[in-house]
């Protein structure tokens with residue numbers, strides 16, 4: 152086959168395709184700025200939120216000594232017993248304190264004094280409640296939780312000896328509520344204790360003794376441990392990464408849904424490996440920049456997390472997590488076929504991941520209490536190891552004094568988790584290692600799940616020697632034993648179909664468990680397509696035309712029989728065939744964001760065209776398809792006709808020896824259609840063109856040979872004239888008459904000599920169909936008609952064959968006999 156002249160192959164082609172797809176990604180991203188910005192810079196927004204959380208937490212704790220540096224002792228006089236309403240934790244109606252034993256009059260007197268002498272605020276009697284015994288107090292507290300700050304229990308073991316006991320609500324201690332941190336021992340216990348001691352002493356001594364108690368906190372630094380990034384970072388930064396994941400899944404699914412990958416790029420010869428490698432490289436570049444951006448943002452907001460931890464550790468954890476999620480996105484994209492599903496899938500991953508992260512930060516299962524197999528299983532989900540990594544880094548910078556995690560710490564437990572069972576280095580290994588699991592699973596599922604054409608490989612495709620052998624044979628471009636139906640190679644034949652059969656397996660429709668029976672889309676089609684001719688496939692909807700083209704272009708595998716293109720079988724020579732093939736698919740498969748010239752350049756690169764030829768080739772194609780002027784406009788702004796012309800131009804890249812045009816003029820206005828017809832007419836020199844169409848006019852005008860296909864079988868092949876002669880009803884004679892008065896005489900004449908009646912008539916025209924069986928009478932009849940023309944009042948006589956449409960309908964309706972062999976002149 153004289154094909155692929157000057158086209159790159161092997162590593163050169165690999166590199167060229169890679170470059171073209173990277174440029175495509177760059178251009179599509181640049182024109183979709185919002186998504187691109189979200190992907191790279193969303194982290195800035197999330198860091199800002201973390202900064203706000205950090206500031207809010209600091210503001211609410213500023214009043215508490217625990218979260219402050221206490222530098223020197225600052226003695227304070229023990230204050231009055233507080234009113235219960237002043238406590239953030241005690242609900243009204245409340246008691247300032249309870250007491251027992253109320254039956255003892257001495258104790259009642261002591262309590263009365265405590266209430267009356269409370270400094271600055273005598274306690275009213277309804278705010279204190281007495282009980283008979285301490286057990287009664289306990290049962291009241293049990294049934295009235297948070298209704299009192301504490302209780303006082305007085306006992307007299309012997310005369311002159313009064314003991315007391317205190318109970319207080321320890322709940323508020325160390326708890327932050329409504330921005331308040333209450334310290335029950337200082338706020339409640341000490342004032343009550345000082346008051347009871349004072350009043351017991353006064354009671355026993357009978358003297359009005361002055362009683363002052365001082366206390367002071369010992370000096371300590373800010374002991375509050377809080378890192379907004381360590382606490383909320385896993386969720387926030389996971390959400391930011393999920394933007395990239397959803398955008399990536401959408402981008403892959405977009406190309407899948409529009410069949411840009413399988414039907415457009417693969418038929419041009421795109422290597423699957425280039426496809427995946429390009430996405431990977433592009434996304435890794437985005438992950439690198441977004442990780443750097445994230446760290447810089449954290450430093451701008453002066454978060455300790457970013458200032459004190461090792462930069463290398465920070466960069467690795469953010470980058471490796473995003474890297475891992477790229478593999479995860481690849482894997483999920485293989486299960487999604489519709490663009491709208493990718494968003495909901497991303498949302499589900501986020502919700503699920505946030506919950507498992509929450510559980511992780513609560514200590515499960517990275518604690519020696521849990522068996523190691525649970526830890527292993529848990530670590531397969533990337534957000535979990537990311538959460539534990541961030542938690543370590545957060546705890547390493549929880550206070551101003553913490554020095555953060557240094558690189559030398561990566562292999563040891565962090566200071567606050569001395570009994571940890573995962574170290575930072577393992578977090579990195581998990582994030583890096585599991586990427587490859589997702590990546591290879593993505594490639595596996597990409598092969599075994601049905602693609603846009605319902606095509607899939609066997610579950611064990613990779614262990615079959617034929618898979619590897621087929622690949623290597625393809626690379627060498629083995630020529631299949633090619634011969635025509637009688638076993639000889641015809642040099643004028645471009646395509647040979649031999650008993651071609653395609654069976655689509657049965658499918659389970661929604662709500663039904665039972666599969667539909669297998670569908671025989673092609674049932675033993677045999678035909679030859681000659682070079683330098685336009686071969687038209689005509690057929691009703693669902694006849695099997697696109698299936699024939701899809702088999703010839705390698706999109707679908709055949710079930711049995713064979714299809715040869717220039718002697719190469721599509722079953723094992725597709726790689727070679729692709730170099731000399733151009734395809735215009737039934738639907739426009741284009742990127743909305745790219746221009747016509749960019750499409751041509753990308754596809755020319757994928758096909759392997761040398762850069763030196765690319766510019767002139769693209770210009771030539773734009774000129775011939777009348778798109779030169781609009782070549783720099785985005786395809787989204789093109790009319791349907793312009794898109795169709797661009798699809799035809801793409802099919803013609805690289806001067807292919809065979810061009811498949813699947814309904815190329817669908818949606819075009821008559822002027823554009825004529826233009827495409829001219830292109831096709833000029834094209835056929837030195838190549839074969841296979842065209843499918845529903846337009847009889849198009850088939851009549853362009854088709855050197857027309858094949859009529861119905862229900863997966865070939866009904867007839869021949870030129871337009873041959874088909875009309877054999878399957879048309881006969882000859883159509885149209886007569887225009889001077890006046891309506893002449894019509895009756897003309898009708899009588901046709902009835903008398905040919906025994907036909909008018910099939911159609913208007914005021915001045917009449918048409919008659921003269922059947923083919925009377926072909927031998929035609930010469931004599933026309934001689935007679937011309938002689939009587941004046942007498943019958945006929946102005947003009949026109950003779951034509953039946954229309955192709957009539958032929959087509961006759962064949963489909965079974966009124967015409969079907970021919971299984973090609974018609975001969």
Ligand SMILES: Nc1ncnc2c1ncn2[C@@H]1O[C@H](COP(=O)(O)OP(=O)(O)OP(=O)(O)O)[C@@H](O)[C@H]1O
Pocket residue numbers: 604605606655656670672690691692693694695696697698699737
């Ligand atoms: N992947 C598939 N799985 C199952 N059936 C399929 C698949 N692709 C095509 N078919 C069926 O095969 C038959 C032939 O389809 P094909 O697309 O080749 O028809 P066509 O002649 O090109 O029709 P049209 O003119 O409408 O494009 C149809 O009945 C179609 O439903």
